Structures are given as C-alpha cells and as structure tokens.
Amino acid sequence: MAVGGLRIFTMSPDSAVIALESVSKRYGSRTVVQDVSFTVAKGEIVGFLGPNGAGKTTTMRMIAGFTAATSGRVSVAGYDMATQNVDAARLIGYLPERPPLYDTLDVSAYLRFVAKVKGVVRAALASELERVVAACHLEDVVRREVFKLSKGYRQRLGLAQALLGAPQVLLLDEPTAGLDPGQIQETREVIRAFGEQHAVLFSTHILAEVTLICGRVAIIHHGRLLAIDSPAGLLRALEETHRVTLHVRAPAHDLRDELMSVKGVIDVDVRPLANNADVVAADCRVEAESGVEASIARVITRRWDLHRLERQQPTLENIFLRYVKERADVNERAAGA
Amino acid sequence: MSATLAVYQKELAGYFRSPIAYYVVSVFLLGTGYFFLYNVFLAGETTMAGTFQNMGILLTTLVPVISMRLLSAEYSTGTAELLLTLPLEPWQIVAGKYLGALTILVLMTAGTVVDLVPLYLFGTPETTTILSGYIGFLLLGMACLAVGLFFSALTHNQIVAALITAAVLLAFWFVGHLQTFQPSGTLRDLFGYLSFSLHFVDFIQGLVRTEGVAFYLIVAAVALTLSTGYLKWRR
Numbered sequence: 001m002a003v004g005g006l007r008i009f010t011m012s013p014d015s016a017v018i019a020l021e022s023v024s025k026r027y028g029s030r031t032v033v034q035d036v037s038f039t040v041a042k043g044e045i046v047g048f049l050g051p052n053g054a055g056k057t058t059t060m061r062m063i064a065g066f067t068a069a070t071s072g073r074v075s076v077a078g079y080d081m082a083t084q085n086v087d088a089a090r091l092i093g094y095l096p097e098r099p100p101l102y103d104t105l106d107v108s109a110y111l112r113f114v115a116k117v118k119g120v121v122r123a124a125l126a127s128e129l130e131r132v133v134a135a136c137h138l139e140d141v142v143r144r145e146v147f148k149l150s151k152g153y154r155q156r157l158g159l160a161q162a163l164l165g166a167p168q169v170l171l172l173d174e175p176t177a178g179l180d181p182g183q184i185q186e187t188r189e190v191i192r193a194f195g196e197q198h199a200v201l202f203s204t205h206i207l208a209e210v211t212l213i214c215g216r217v218a219i220i221h222h223g224r225l226l227a228i229d230s231p232a233g234l235l236r237a238l239e240e241t242h243r244v245t246l247h248v249r250a251p252a253h254d255l256r257d258e259l260m261s262v263k264g265v266i267d268v269d270v271r272p273l274a275n276n277a278d279v280v281a282a283d284c285r286v287e288a289e290s291g292v293e294a295s296i297a298r299v300i301t302r303r304w305d306l307h308r309l310e311r312q313q314p315t316l317e318n319i320f321l322r323y324v325k326e327r328a329d330v331n332e333r334a335a336g337a
Numbered sequence: 338m339s340a341t342l343a344v345y346q347k348e349l350a351g352y353f354r355s356p357i358a359y360y361v362v363s364v365f366l367l368g369t370g371y372f373f374l375y376n377v378f379l380a381g382e383t384t385m386a387g388t389f390q391n392m393g394i395l396l397t398t399l400v401p402v403i404s405m406r407l408l409s410a411e412y413s414t415g416t417a418e419l420l421l422t423l424p425l426e427p428w429q430i431v432a433g434k435y436l437g438a439l440t441i442l443v444l445m446t447a448g449t450v451v452d453l454v455p456l457y458l459f460g461t462p463e464t465t466t467i468l469s470g471y472i473g474f475l476l477l478g479m480a481c482l483a484v485g486l487f488f489s490a491l492t493h494n495q496i497v498a499a500l501i502t503a504a505v506l507l508a509f510w511f512v513g514h515l516q517t518f519q520p521s522g523t524l525r526d527l528f529g530y531l532s533f534s535l536h537f538v539d540f541i542q543g544l545v546r547t548e549g550v551a552f553y554l555i556v557a558a559v560a561l562t563l564s565t566g567y568l569k570w571r572r
Contacts, residue, residue, distance in 0.1 A: 090424045096418040
C-alpha cells in the first residue's frame with residue numbers, strides 16, 4: 001500500500017504477534033491516537049518514532065493493556081486486548097516510559113515480586129532472576145534498595161522486569177532514556193538479542209537509535225501513523241531533506257540560474273523577502289554530501305552580496321514535515337477526486 | 338492464588354519497609370494503653386467496654402493512614418502501569434492489597450491483648466464479652482479498611498484519599514448521634530442502621546448479632562466490589 005509515495009506494509013494478521021486495526025483513543029473530546037493500524041511479527045524489531053506528545057505512549061499503553069482503545073482492535077498473540085488482556089499479559093514484557101519501580105523494595109525483592117505474578121515457578125525463580133540480572137547488568141545492585149538506584153540502574157531494572165517470565169512480546173517505551181552511552185549500547189544489545197526470536201516494539205524520539213537496530217520504523221505524529229518503512233527507506237527520505245537557505249541581494253532569475261549551476265544543487269526555489277524588496281530568499285534542495293554550501297557561497301559572493309547562508313540539517317522535524325506535507329497532499333487529492 | 342499472594346507479600350513489605358506500619362501500630366497501642374489505664378485504674382472499670390469504645394474511634398482515625406497509599410501510591414509513582422499490565426485480575430490486586438492492610442489491623446488488635454493480663458490478674462472479666470468485643474473490632478476494621486481502599490482507588494493523591502476516608506469514616510461513626518434529632522420513623526432507623534458505632538456497641542456489650550456482622554461485611558464487600566469495578570472501568 002502506498003501513501004504519498006511512502007510504503008506502508010500490511011502483514012497478514014496470522015504472522016503478526018502485535019496487530020492494531022484502526023485503533024483510536026479519545027479522552028473526552030481530545031483525540032490522542034487516531035486510526036492507527038500496523039503489525040509487528042515474530043522476530044521483528046519495530047521502532048516507534050515520534051516527538052513528545054505524538055501518541056507513542058498511549059499506543060504502547062493500549063498494546064500493553066493498561067488502557068483500552070476507544071475504537072478499533074488491538075490484539076497481542078491472538079488475544080483481544082479489550083477483553084483478554086489478562087491472558088495476553090503473560091506473554092508481554094512492558095517497560096513504561098517511567099520505570100515502574102517500588103522504592104520500598106530492594107532490587108531482588110522487586111524482581112521476585114514481578115516474577116511470581118508472571119507465574120514463574122518457585123524452582124525456576126533463582127535462575128530466572130539470575131538471567132535478567134545478567135542481561136541487564138544489575139549484578140552490583142541486587143541487594144540495594146530501589147530508591148538508592150541511579151537513573152541508569154532504574155531504567156535497566158525496569159527493562160529487567162519486562163524480560164522476566166519469557167515474554168513473547170517486548171514493549172519498551174523509550175528504553176534508553178537516561179542511560180549513558182555505554183549503557184545505551186548494552187540495552188540495544190539486549191533488545192537486538194530478544195528481537196531475534198520475539199516481537200519488539202520500542203519507542204524513541206532518537207532517529208539514530210531506530211536506524212541502528214530496527215527492521216522497520218513506524219512514524220507517528222499528532223496521533224496519526226504517518227508511515228511504516230525500513231530504515232533504508234527512511235534514510236532516502238532523509239537525503240531529500242538536506243536544504244540550504246540563503247538571502248542574497250540579486251535579481252531572482254539570475255540567482256536561480258547561478259544556483260542551479262552549482263554541483264550538488266538539485267532544486268531551487270526563489271522568493272522575494274517580505275521586508276526587503278532588493279533581497280531575495282533562495283531555498284535549495286541539495287545532495288547529502290557536505291561542502292555544497294561552501295560551493296554556493298563561493299559562486300554567490302563572486303557576483304552578489306550574500307546576507308545569510310544556512311544549511312538545514314536533516315532533523316527528525318524535517319522528516320515529519322515532509323511526511324505531514326505528503327499526507328496533506330494525498331488528502332487534498334482525495335478531496336478533489 | 339500465588340499472584341494474589343505475591344501482591345499481598347509486596348504490600349506487607351511496603352508497609353514494613355516504610356515507617357507506616359510502625360507508626361500506626363505504635364500510635365494505636367500507645368493510645369489504647371492510655372485509655373485502658375484510664376478506664377481501669379482511674380475510672381475503676383474492670384471490663385474492656387470503655388477501652389473498646391476508644392479503640393473504635395482511634396481506629397477510624399488511623400485507618401486512613403493505613404489505606405491511603407494502597408492504590409493512590411501506585412498511581413502517583415507510576416507502578417499502577419506495571420500492576421495493571423501484569424497477569425493480574427483487578428480482584429486479585431484488590432484482594433492482595435486488602436489482605437495486606439488487614440494484616441496491619443490484626444497486628445494492632447493482637448498488641449492490645451497485653452492489656453488483658455492485668456484485667457485477668459486483678460479482676461474477673463467476662464471472657465465471652467471480651468471475645469465479642471474483639472470480633473466487633475475486627476469487623477469494624479474490615480469495613481473501615483475496605484472504605485479506605487475504595488477512596489485510595491479513586492485518586493492519585495494519598496493525602497486526598499486519607500482526608501476523604503477520614504471524613505466518610507467519621508460520618509459513619511457519628512451518624513448514629515443524629516437519632517437524637519429524629520425521635521421516630523424510618524430516618525431514625527436508617528441512622529441507627531448505618532452507624533458504625535451503634536453496631537459496635539452491641540459487640541462491646543457481648544452481643545454478636547447477625548445484623549451487626551452482616552452490616553460490616555456488606556459495607557466491606559460493597560467497597561471492595563466498587564474498587565474492583567473502578568480498576569476495570571478506568572482502563
């Protein structure tokens with residue numbers, strides 16, 4: 001299925017461990033998640049990307065069974081989360097945005113509690129705790145009270161509880177938030193290893209993170225799923241968002257021709273500046289390689305007065321804008337048809 | 338069952354790894370000890386009747402401290418997100434927590450048994466009346482804690498939960514006094530029936546009446562059912 005030239009994969013529900021079908025969540029008149037559909041299959045890591053407030057956490061909460069969808073259907077391993085959430089809970093490991101820790105317990109007692117509730121039998125309790133403690137590098141703090149843990153340890157303890165009880169699905173809401181670079185690396189390894197056999201959906205607003213370990217990336221903004229694509233597909237979009245903006249005292253037509261002659265400039269859009277008739281603004285779409293802006297500056301300063309030159313980095317925001325714009329175009333075309 | 342037990346154990350650990358259990362039990366025992374000494378040695382009463390009456394009021398003021406954190410703290414610290422996404426039915430959460438709070442009640446009650454030593458040494462109290470008083474006290478505590486659990490389920494704020502619980506429990510305690518202004522009729526009966534203290538007086542006097550037992554158990558059952566229902570509904 002293609003939306004505005006972007007691919008949206010739809011997997012058959014049979015292979016999907018997590019499946020969302022036209023899911024919406026409203027709080028009163030406020031719609032937080034709107035008509036979101038996607039699937040995550042076994043052995044797949046899907047990154048959930050979006051700025052703060054995009055609806056990532058609410059979507060995660062609906063999949064985890066913490067909150068119910070207002071409309072649509074969420075299913076995990078075939079269980080309908082509206083009615084069978086307790087059965088499904090046995091198969092889900094969930095790390096909420098804020099690690100859900102009991103400060104009054106020590107690390108071992110906390111993990112023991114979660115393991116027991118998840119149905120880990122007494123005989124397997126010690127080895128199960130050992131496994132997650134080793135996976136999340138908590139050996140040094142096993143006897144420490146939770147309230148004494150540093151932010152990094154708290155985050156890793158949250159991850160450890162999610163791994164308890166051999167879940168088939170891992171839902172991680174910003175699992176690397178608050179970690180130092182070494183810990184981030186370790187956490188990514190845990191996610192990667194788990195994702196080889198199971199389904200993982202993890203949210204973040206760090207683009208680099210998803211491109212490193214995800215098979216696919218879902219982009220959500222203002223509660224709407226804008227696209228699901230592979231990191232490679234996303235990177236292609238990234239490359240197209242490299243832009244150089246400049247303000248020059250020059251005739252618009254000449255400036256356009258001059259800029260198009262510069263190697264690396266793909267497209268130019270020139271418009272007069274509102275507060276200064278002599279100066280025009282040029283918006284150039286350029287190739288990803290660095291140095292294009294230097295070439296532009298060299299060419300322009302030979303003939304005209306260059307007031308300003310700025311390279312817009314390919315930020316997440318730019319990608320969103322691109323996707324949002326494409327969605328708007330699609331809607332416009334649909335309305336016109 | 339083991340999941341409910343795990344919640345219960347976690348709840349108890351929460352009480353004893355924080356000052357709450359120690360605070361509540363010691364304040365209660367100090368208070369009860371004072372009233373006991375006053376009633377027995379100053380007022381010269383060799384029964385537990387006066388002490389039970391004071392224990393009842395003390396209990397209604399301390400229950401909010403025990404119950405306020407039960408669910409409010411889970412919401413405010415974010416652990417509700419764990420608890421409600423673990424393989425736990427809402428009733429298991431409510432049951433585990435309620436049993437944890439009841440354990441504190443039992444400990445408080447057990448501590449007052451010390452008071453019986455001088456009573457039996459220096460007097461001849463009626464054992465059945467004392468037993469009946471203790472049954473009434475435990476039933477009263479069960480009803481109060483269930484009400485406290487319900488209000489704790491409704492709010493993120495522990496202080497708000499405690500204040501509402503205290504207000505409601507005191508209202509239930511004193512509602513019997515409204516009978517003074519209503520000499521006859523249905524309203525008078527209703528005030529009497531709803532009164533935590535009037536039912537308790539029967540137990541203190543040695544009367545274990547079905548009506549009293551049923552009243553406290555119904556209050557507890559309704560409050561626990563509402564708490565469970567609320568946990569389901571808030572999804």
